[in-house]
Amino acid sequence: MHRRxxxxxxxLALLGAIVVVIGSVLPWYTLGxxxxxxxxxxxxxxxxxxxxxxxxxxxxxxxxxxxxxxxxRPLAVDRGLAFGLLAIVGLVGLILFILGSDALVxxxxxxxxxxxxxxxxxxxxxxxxxxAYTISLEPPHR
Numbered sequence: 590m591h592r593r594x595x596x597x598x599x600x601l602a603l604l605g606a607i608v609v610v611i612g613s614v615l616p617w618y619t620l621g622x623x624x625x626x627x628x629x630x631x632x633x634x635x636x637x638x639x640x641x642x643x644x645x646x647x648x649x650x651x652x653x654x655x656x657x658x659x660x661x662r663p664l665a666v667d668r669g670l671a672f673g674l675l676a677i678v679g680l681v682g683l684i685l686f687i688l689g690s691d692a693l694v695x696x697x698x699x700x701x702x703x704x705x706x707x708x709x710x711x712x713x714x715x716x717x718x719x720x721a722y723t724i725s726l727e728p729p730h731r
Contacts, residue, residue: 595653598723602672603653605716609646609679612713613639615706618690620698630691630698633706634682637689641682642710645675649717669725676717683711 595603613634622629634643649672656667686692686707692699701708 596724596727598669598672598720598725598727599653601716601723602649602720605713605720606646606649606653608713608716609642609710610650612706612708612710613643613646615709617686617704617707617710618692618698619703620691620695632690634686634710638682638685639707639710641685642679642714643682645679645682645717646713648678649675669721669723669727672717672724673721676714676721679714679717683707683714 615633616631617634617636617639618630618632620630621627634640652666652671652675687699698704699707
């Protein structure tokens with residue numbers, strides 16, 4: 590069996606998707622919990638529209654693995670456009686999470702020291718977008 594090499598764009602997409610998955614389980618929003626305050630309110634990606642970002646990362650991992658499962662046949666979805674659409678879905682999930690949570694009422698819960706999972710996921714989503722651009726520049730596999 591001939592193994593296709595994993596290009597730089599697909600490696601970056603895989604790394605970005607792993608970063609998004611890790612960031613999704615970390616706190617995305619934390620309010621309170623300090624001395625003299627109420628119990629902390631913590632939210633992760635699974636507490637709102639951030640699940641879109643998590644699902645886009647899982648779909649990206651599946652899309653990277655798809656050519657190996659399909660064998661030597663070229664696939665129509667194995668293009669930069671598919672990776673780009675998944676990166677857009679991830680970005681939309683990040684934006685909708687902010688709009689649907691208390692982040693607009695109390696933005697201090699989104700500071701990097703309180704919502705490090707959100708910021709890690711944002712970096713991973715940016716990596717997915719860059720990977721989509723890199724993949725779109727690669728020549729198609731035959």
